[in-house]
Amino acid sequence: MLATLTGLGLSTAAGLNAYIPLLVVGLLGRFTDAVRPPDEFAWMTNGWVLAIIAVLLLAEVVLDKVPVVDHVNDIVQTAIRPASGGAVFTATAAAAEADASAWMRDNPWASWLAGIVIALLVHLAKASTRPVVNATTAGVGAPVVSTAEDAGSLGLSLVAVFAPILVIVAVIALAALGWPAVRRVRRRRARQAGRAG
Incomplete structure (x- = not known):
């Protein structure tokens, strides 16, 4: 169970x-x-x-804070973040084989798939909200939001390794913070589609 929580936390962090x-x-x-x-x-x-x-981290930290460039970076990261999520989930699940379930040990592809899907979902939520942040703040919000995402990724990575039971709380908090932003993106797209139609 703890190995799965570690993998969950690390792959969520990889999505950021x-x-x-x-x-x-x-x-x-x-x-x-x-x-x-x-x-x-x-x-x-x-x-x-x-x-x-x-x-690569240094480049990501700089590029992700520049409006418009952050959107291009997110497009490139659509392949990289899920791959990273799969790698860290599988590496930590395999490292804790004594703690991992027999099913996970016998099916290593499952941890790859879980890590990829989790990181991809987080990445898609992040990438879809960033243009709205840039548009509504005239680009001023990009560095603030990016810094918060980097801090969240680091914090979640450390929690996943040293206190995996807290990953559940951290993921719920991340979802609670992210869900309103995703809803705003959907409302904005609906309004734009209404104007176009």
Whole structure:
């Protein structure tokens, strides 16, 4: 159960920022015993891989705070964030095999699929609300919202590793914060469709 909650938290974090949970898992796996990725995920702890992820994270942090550029970045991230979610979910579920369910151990594709779907759903919600934030704040809100997303991704990644039982609370809080924004996007699109028709 705890391995699944860890995977849930990390893949949710990957939907907000692909590189933060990868870097958290990689650094903790390299320098501590908090996470021990299995052999097939040893690449996550490689120094060169960590350096590349850190550079990509820096680029993401900068690009995601610039209006319009953030939208282009979200399009590119549509493939990257779900892949990251699948990787961190599977790496941590496999690392905690003693804690993982027998079904998850026997069907590793299930953790890949779960991580991909969770990260994709979070990413789609994030990507659909950002144009509304940019339009309603004349772009001023982009850096604020992006910084909150990065902080949320880091916080959720750390909670997922060190206090996985709290992931349930964190995911509910994220959904409660995100749902009103998604509803505003839907209302705005409905109004625009009404004007066009």
